[in-house]
Amino acid sequence: AQSVTQLGSHVSVSEGxxxxxxxxxxxxxxxxxxxxxxxxxxxxxxLLKYTSAATLVKGINGFExxxxxxxxSFHLTKPSAHMSDAAEYFCAVSDPGGGADGLTFGxxxxxxxxx
Amino acid sequence: GAGVSQSPxxxxxxKGKDVELRCDPISGHTALYWYRQSLGQGLEFLxxxxxxxxxxxxxxxxxxxxxxxxxxxxxxxxxxxTQQEDSAVYLCASSRFDSGTVYNEQFFGPGTxxxxx
Numbered sequence: 001a002q003s004v005t006q007l008g009s010h011v012s013v014s015e016g017x018x019x020x021x022x023x024x025x026x027x028x029x030x031x032x033x034x035x036x037x038x039x040x041x042x043x044x045x046x047l048l049k050y051t052s053a054a055t056l057v058k059g060i061n062g063f064e065x066x067x068x069x070x071x072x073s074f075h076l077t078k079p080s081a082h083m084s085d086a087a088e089y090f091c092a093v094s095d096p097g098g099g100a101d102g103l104t105f106g107x108x109x110x111x112x113x114x115x
Numbered sequence: 116g117a118g119v120s121q122s123p124x125x126x127x128x129x130k131g132k133d134v135e136l137r138c139d140p141i142s143g144h145t146a147l148y149w150y151r152q153s154l155g156q157g158l159e160f161l162x163x164x165x166x167x168x169x170x171x172x173x174x175x176x177x178x179x180x181x182x183x184x185x186x187x188x189x190x191x192x193x194x195x196x197t198q199q200e201d202s203a204v205y206l207c208a209s210s211r212f213d214s215g216t217v218y219n220e221q222f223f224g225p226g227t228x229x230x231x232x
Contacts, residue, residue, distance in 0.1 A: 036223075043119070043206060043223035090158060102148050102160030102174070103221065 002027045002093045006106035014114045019063075019078040021109050023091030026072065033074040034092040034103065035065055044090065050074060061085070086113045117141075119224035121207050127230045128197055136192040136227045140209030147190050148210075148221060149182060153203035164190060165212060176201075197231045204228050 007022040025031060032051045036044040048059025055067040061084075065076045074091060088110050092103040120139040128134050140147050149161040161174045164184045175182070179197075184190040194201055208221040 041225070043225045044208075045223070046220055049220070092158075102150070102163055103158075104160065105150075105158035107157045 002031060002095070002104045004091050004093050004104055004106035006089075006091050006109050008109055009107065010110045010112060012112040012114055013081045015083055016080050019076070019081045019085065019111065021076040021089050021091075021111065023065075023074045023076065023106060024072050025074060025091075025093045027093055027095075029095065030069070032094045033065075033067060034094070035059065035063070035074075035076050036090045036092060036105075037061075038088040038090065038108075040087075047076070047089075081111075081113050083113050083115065086111055119207055119209050119222055121205075121224040121227050123227060124225065125228045125230075127232065129232050130199060131196050133193065133195045134197055134229065136194075136205050136229070138190045138192070138207030138209075138224060140188065140190070140207070141222055143211065144209035144222075145187060145212045146210045146219065146221075147184060148208040149190070149192050150206040150208065151176070151203045152206055152226070156203075158206075161192070194229075197229075199231050202229055202231045 003026045005024045013019055034049045035047040037047050038044050047063050048057045050057050050067045058064045063078045065074050067074050088108050090108045091106040094103050122137045147164040151159045162169050162182050166187050167184050179195045182192045204226040206223055206226045208223045210219040210221045
């Protein structure tokens with residue numbers, strides 16, 4: 001069974017500071033990994049995905065994540081936070097090649113940007 | 116439409132009533148997913164359709180929940196005899212199903228917020 005752990009239900013950073021959101025996964029096979037963002041009263045938007053190609057993945061809005069198999073991690077980073085980055089972020093995992101199981105999500109991290 | 120749409124956006128019902136939640140996927144997307152987002156459980160996967168068929172219904176929380184999809188398009192999630200613990204945001208997503216693609220991105224709708232009084 002797959003699982004995802006996001007450390008920190010709330011993360012607060014100053015505008016312009018580094019954003020680091022942590023995600024660790026547990027999977028019996030090398031998974032596909034994703035980061036989604038959810039703005040208030042909206043659906044989920046895909047930020048970036050890892051599907052066994054390059055381990056450093058670049059996404060939208062200046063975010064990137066690095067897949068580290070040895071650490072079973074897929075942390076999300078952004079060099080300089082912007083006020084518009086304030087949102088809920090979800091890490092998710094999927095078995096490769098199968099849509100039937102859907103995505104398994106972490107509990108989410110609420111990112112707060114301090115002016 | 117341009118994206119996944121869901122209706123209603125908000126639903127308030129009384130305990131014991133039945134509710135129907137609707138999802139209109141992106142045109143041409145053959146795969147459709149239902150998820151539930153609640154404070155206690157986070158985001159849970161409920162069920163997946165490929166075309167009109169749902170291979171595995173074990174993710175549905177109880178036998179009060181059912182889902183169907185007709186014409187390979189619109190899907191309805193029905194909750195019978197609603198309980199307070201059913202209160203949540205129900206999200207729908209759709210994707211292409213292309214066996215030649217490594218991963219087919221799921222596009223999410225805005226959700227239906229269900230409140231059971």
